[in-house]
Amino acid sequence: MQLIRIIGLNLFLAALFLFLSLLFFSDYTLTKEIFQSKVKQEHQQRLLPAFENIIDKTYPNTFVFANEIKNSIEEHNSAARNQQQWDQVIYDDYVGTLTKASTQGIVVDYTLLLFLLIFGGGTLGALLFILPKIGIEVPGIKNNNIFHDALNNRGWIGILLGTLLISFYILLYFYDAYVTNWIILVEPLKKLINPNGDSSQWFLYGFLYTFAVIVMGIRMLIKYRHSNYQMVRTASVMFFQLAIAFLLPEILVRINQPYFDFKNMWPLDYDFFDAWHINMLTQSDGSVGLFMFVWGITLFVVGVPVFVYFFGKRWYCSWVCGCGGLAETAGDSFRQLSDKSLKAWKVERWLIHAVLIFAVVMTGAVLYNFITGTNSIFGIDTYTYLRKPYGFFVGAIFSGVVGTGFYPLMGNRVWCRFGCPLAAYLGFVQRFKSRFRITTNGGQCISCGNCSTYCEMGIDVRWYAQRGQNIVRSSCVGCGVCSSVCPRGVLNLEVKEEEDRFGKPILIGNNGISLQK
Amino acid sequence: MSNIVIIGNGIAGVTVARHIRKRSSDNITIISSETEYFFSRTALMYVYMGHMKFDNTKPYEDWFWKKNKIDLVYDHVNAVDTQNDTLLCRSGKKITYDTLILATGSQPNKFGWPGQDLEGVQGLYSYQDLQLMEQNSKGIKKAVIVGGGLIGIEMAEMLLSRNIEVTFLVREKEFWSNVLPVQEAKLISDYVRSHHIDLKLETELLSIEDNGEGKVKSIITSKNESIDCQLVGLTVGVSPSIGFLKDSGIKTNRGILVNEFLQTNIGNVYAIGDCVERTYELSGRRNIEQVWYTGRMMGEVVAQTICGSPTRYEPGPWFNSAKFFDIEYQTYGNVGAQLNANESEFYWEHSSKKKAMHFIWDTASQVFVGINSFGIRLRHEKFDQWLRGKQSISYVLEHLPEANFDPEFSHKHEPEITQAFEKQFPHSPSLSLK
Numbered sequence: 001m002q003l004i005r006i007i008g009l010n011l012f013l014a015a016l017f018l019f020l021s022l023l024f025f026s027d028y029t030l031t032k033e034i035f036q037s038k039v040k041q042e043h044q045q046r047l048l049p050a051f052e053n054i055i056d057k058t059y060p061n062t063f064v065f066a067n068e069i070k071n072s073i074e075e076h077n078s079a080a081r082n083q084q085q086w087d088q089v090i091y092d093d094y095v096g097t098l099t100k101a102s103t104q105g106i107v108v109d110y111t112l113l114l115f116l117l118i119f120g121g122g123t124l125g126a127l128l129f130i131l132p133k134i135g136i137e138v139p140g141i142k143n144n145n146i147f148h149d150a151l152n153n154r155g156w157i158g159i160l161l162g163t164l165l166i167s168f169y170i171l172l173y174f175y176d177a178y179v180t181n182w183i184i185l186v187e188p189l190k191k192l193i194n195p196n197g198d199s200s201q202w203f204l205y206g207f208l209y210t211f212a213v214i215v216m217g218i219r220m221l222i223k224y225r226h227s228n229y230q231m232v233r234t235a236s237v238m239f240f241q242l243a244i245a246f247l248l249p250e251i252l253v254r255i256n257q258p259y260f261d262f263k264n265m266w267p268l269d270y271d272f273f274d275a276w277h278i279n280m281l282t283q284s285d286g287s288v289g290l291f292m293f294v295w296g297i298t299l300f301v302v303g304v305p306v307f308v309y310f311f312g313k314r315w316y317c318s319w320v321c322g323c324g325g326l327a328e329t330a331g332d333s334f335r336q337l338s339d340k341s342l343k344a345w346k347v348e349r350w351l352i353h354a355v356l357i358f359a360v361v362m363t364g365a366v367l368y369n370f371i372t373g374t375n376s377i378f379g380i381d382t383y384t385y386l387r388k389p390y391g392f393f394v395g396a397i398f399s400g401v402v403g404t405g406f407y408p409l410m411g412n413r414v415w416c417r418f419g420c421p422l423a424a425y426l427g428f429v430q431r432f433k434s435r436f437r438i439t440t441n442g443g444q445c446i447s448c449g450n451c452s453t454y455c456e457m458g459i460d461v462r463w464y465a466q467r468g469q470n471i472v473r474s475s476c477v478g479c480g481v482c483s484s485v486c487p488r489g490v491l492n493l494e495v496k497e498e499e500d501r502f503g504k505p506i507l508i509g510n511n512g513i514s515l516q517k
Numbered sequence: 518m519s520n521i522v523i524i525g526n527g528i529a530g531v532t533v534a535r536h537i538r539k540r541s542s543d544n545i546t547i548i549s550s551e552t553e554y555f556f557s558r559t560a561l562m563y564v565y566m567g568h569m570k571f572d573n574t575k576p577y578e579d580w581f582w583k584k585n586k587i588d589l590v591y592d593h594v595n596a597v598d599t600q601n602d603t604l605l606c607r608s609g610k611k612i613t614y615d616t617l618i619l620a621t622g623s624q625p626n627k628f629g630w631p632g633q634d635l636e637g638v639q640g641l642y643s644y645q646d647l648q649l650m651e652q653n654s655k656g657i658k659k660a661v662i663v664g665g666g667l668i669g670i671e672m673a674e675m676l677l678s679r680n681i682e683v684t685f686l687v688r689e690k691e692f693w694s695n696v697l698p699v700q701e702a703k704l705i706s707d708y709v710r711s712h713h714i715d716l717k718l719e720t721e722l723l724s725i726e727d728n729g730e731g732k733v734k735s736i737i738t739s740k741n742e743s744i745d746c747q748l749v750g751l752t753v754g755v756s757p758s759i760g761f762l763k764d765s766g767i768k769t770n771r772g773i774l775v776n777e778f779l780q781t782n783i784g785n786v787y788a789i790g791d792c793v794e795r796t797y798e799l800s801g802r803r804n805i806e807q808v809w810y811t812g813r814m815m816g817e818v819v820a821q822t823i824c825g826s827p828t829r830y831e832p833g834p835w836f837n838s839a840k841f842f843d844i845e846y847q848t849y850g851n852v853g854a855q856l857n858a859n860e861s862e863f864y865w866e867h868s869s870k871k872k873a874m875h876f877i878w879d880t881a882s883q884v885f886v887g888i889n890s891f892g893i894r895l896r897h898e899k900f901d902q903w904l905r906g907k908q909s910i911s912y913v914l915e916h917l918p919e920a921n922f923d924p925e926f927s928h929k930h931e932p933e934i935t936q937a938f939e940k941q942f943p944h945s946p947s948l949s950l951k
């Protein structure tokens with residue numbers, strides 16, 4: 001059994017290695033035909049001089065090629081700017097399209113084969129590593145050696161993985177042309193779902209994300225096979241990621257409907273109220289787009305308060321949400337790295353509410369502009385000073401680079417805990433108007449600290465449990481792991497009458513003794 | 518302002534300090550020679566097994582003590598001079614007190630076996646024992662654990678997590694059958710074996726053999742079997758840690774003797790937690806109770822007394838919990854190893870052999886007296902109410918679903934349990950689950 005696992009691990013690592021090295025595989029030649037077919041008619045004349053010495057030349061890797069293209073366009077643009085010919089400046093992103101079209105070599109010739117080798121081999125390897133656990137270990141909490149492990153305890157593997165993830169996000173968000181080979185790699189899948197579509201960096205991201213959620217979801221299902229709560233919850237995030245977030249929007253596009261993720265919602269989905277988005281939904285053929293627009297609004301106006309009242313914030317954060325889905329599957333191995341200190345809690349409250357305010361102000365301004373047909377509010381240019389910084393700092397850096405890249409360093413819920421404005425909103429409701437709480441069981445707590453250690457949100461659960469007080473915290477995503485790891489059966493996620501849900505801190509014990517707050 | 522000094526920073530000492538602080542602004546000092554800060558002894562195993570870091574076992578962050586004006590002294594008290602209200606410390610420091618609270622906990626027992634002081638032989642109680650165990654278990658293949666109690670099984674689980682083979686010597690007929698009724702003891706024994714532990718029942722330790730370099734080489738059992746091993750875990754119970762009180766004038770027997778107010782024979786000296794031996798009876802409770810909860814409750818009680826509202830130590834119905842590998846155990850009320858003559862019992866076991874419940878009640882009055890539960894979590898509050906309210910066994914069975922504390926979506930066994938009960942007791946009135 002152990003041998004099978006080792007083979008699996010090696011297979012997985014080989015697939016990962018192949019995937020990473022793929023970035024260096026192709027060479028690039030921009031032919032005249034490609035140039036003419038990908039560059040707009042009106043731009044061809046302008047760009048041709050700058051492209052003269054690129055065309056028909058073969059480049060050995062994407063970095064040199066993409067830079068050359070970028071520089072050439074930039075050259076043209078700065079010349080235009082210098083001569084104040086503003087209308088001559090080109091804003092189209094040709095770097096990505098031209099790089100993709102100019103790629104040559106085995107990635108293009110054997111795309112499907114490579115796809116199967118990497119993702120088929122990777123899946124097989126991962127499963128060979130994960131599945132034999134069923135035979136080796138009896139069901140139950142198995143956290144042995146987590147803090148001795150270089151992956152789980154910020155050792156060298158953790159740091160390496162963190163570096164990889166951070167680099168990946170930076171490439172994805174800011175240098176997508178460099179990952180062109182990966183984008184080409186997933187093209188066969190894109191064509192399968194949507195024959196008329198073209199794979200892009202966002203399709204690549206969506207696919208990798210879903211892949212991680214599914215494969216690591218299987219790991220989670222096996223790890224917690226003794227707990228129905230954990231299994232149901234994990235199956236739920238796997239379903240929502242695969243069906244609702246990944247496949248459905250692609251299918252919608254295939255049938256000529258707007259791309260729409262039905263489970264995403266404002267303010268996490270911060271471009272929901274962008275003019276282009278509202279227009280896309282409201283001006284699409286038929287009433288589907290309009291329905292989507294109304295659905296999106298209903299979800300956060302009605303859905304959030306109602307569902308949080310009945311089930312707690314968990315209905316979204318650890319059952320439905322994509323960010324939560326990744327955190328609960330791929331991120332499960334890092335939950336113990338969250339900071340439990342009181343100081344971290346203070347930082348959390350400032351930061352997450354600041355982001356919420358930022359999101360509300362930004363959205364307000366964007367909507368105001370949309371309604372009034374203006375570009376600024378109180379003399380401030382909305383796009384430059386609100387919408388763009390939000391997209392960059394919150395959308396890309398916080399939720400992506402830091403939120404996921406830092407999994408192996410700061411735990412799997414950095415974004416959800418410190419940054420997500422939707423989590424802040426859900427949290428408000430959970431804290432002030434909900435039937436949800438984590439109940440502690442009389443006097444049984446032995447203060448061991450497993451609950452706090454494994455709380456991904458950094459809640460010091462033990463602090464409540466050892467004084468016999470219910471846990472009602474806005475940040476709690478209801479993952480239920482505190483209850484799972486408790487060795488004395490002290491913690492339970494419950495929905496009950498709202499009254500008394502905070503509970504008096506009482507420990508069952510000596511007659512006539514009760515704790516004062 | 519009065520000086521309150523506490524010896525011992527375990528759950529007992531820390532609880533009393535916190536509760537006094539809530540009610541008064543007296544000076545509070547806690548002395549301990551084990552660790553600088555309070556940690557949870559119950560979590561020692563998780564540190565060894567890599568579930569937690571040692572830092573995670575500290576229930577309060579390090580700034581907590583200063584903020585709450587609780588002085589911590591990291592020193593050992595060698596003697597107590599009750600004439601002059603002074604403590605003599607190892608460092609030479611003298612500390613005076615107005616009120617002294619002894620919360621010194623326990624020490625692992627050793628019964629004078631030949632070889633018990635060899636390198637590689639150890640108990641598991643303190644932080645130092647944990648460090649020793651790290652050292653002693655480095656690179657070894659085989660260990661023997663002597664004594665089938667809760668710490669013994671924890672130690673077995675710890676060693677298994679490092680792939681060390683474990684032989685477990687247990688004096689009783691089944692694992693922990695001096696505490697558990699035979700049905701449960703057997704269930705757990707079987708479960709222990711399924712983890713590839715060599716469980717040797719009705720077997721005691723005779724001697725520990727030297728490898729010639731002062732290290733353990735093997736042990737000899739009461740059945741004259743020799744077992745090679747590189748580590749011997751002695752987990753044959755603990756005794757109150759009271760050696761330093763010898764000439765203090767504080768009365769001790771096995772533990773420090775206290776009255777209902779947890780006061781010793783010296784008026785301004787109290788004792789709480791593991792180190793205490795009660796001089797008065799409490800029904801259903803032993804005179805020395807070495808569990809976490811006792812330390813906590815006694816701490817709460819003495820704090821009230823010291824802060825001016827004298828309170829008796831009157832713990833409610835007994836409760837406890839443990840975990841045997843993956844099987845959780847909870848108990849409420851009194852379930853003895855042997856059924857008392859006046860009692861009846863009902864035992865249910867799930868086909869998985871990982872879940873079981875054992876109910877005990879008074880035959881004549883039908884009053885419920887206690888339950889053992891394995892693999893099913895129960896609500897403390899409910900059982901506390903039912904035990905105090907002297908509910909009948911049928912009431913308890915009918916209301917069992919209310920006391921279920923398992924996570925959502927867990928399989929519910931109450932119908933099966935009540936059906937089994939009705940089958941076994943066909944003459945009792947039929948039950949309807951509430």
Ligand SMILES: Cc1cc2nc3c(=O)[nH]c(=O)nc-3n(C[C@H](O)[C@H](O)[C@H](O)COP(=O)(O)OP(=O)(O)OC[C@H]3O[C@@H](n4cnc5c(N)ncnc54)[C@H](O)[C@@H]3O)c2cc1C
Nearest residue numbers: 525527528529549550551593594621622790791807808809
């Ligand atoms: C491995 C293990 C697991 C356990 N698991 C459980 C469990 O699951 N449930 C449960 O109910 N109980 C459990 N127990 C028992 C429980 O931990 C004890 O009952 C409890 O910790 C006792 O608390 P205490 O405050 O009385 O004493 P301690 O926690 O022993 O604290 C006493 C402190 O005083 C110090 N001290 C003693 N003498 C001196 C001196 N002269 N000068 C200075 N310092 C001194 C000691 O070094 C020690 O630090 C477990 C015990 C062990 C060892």
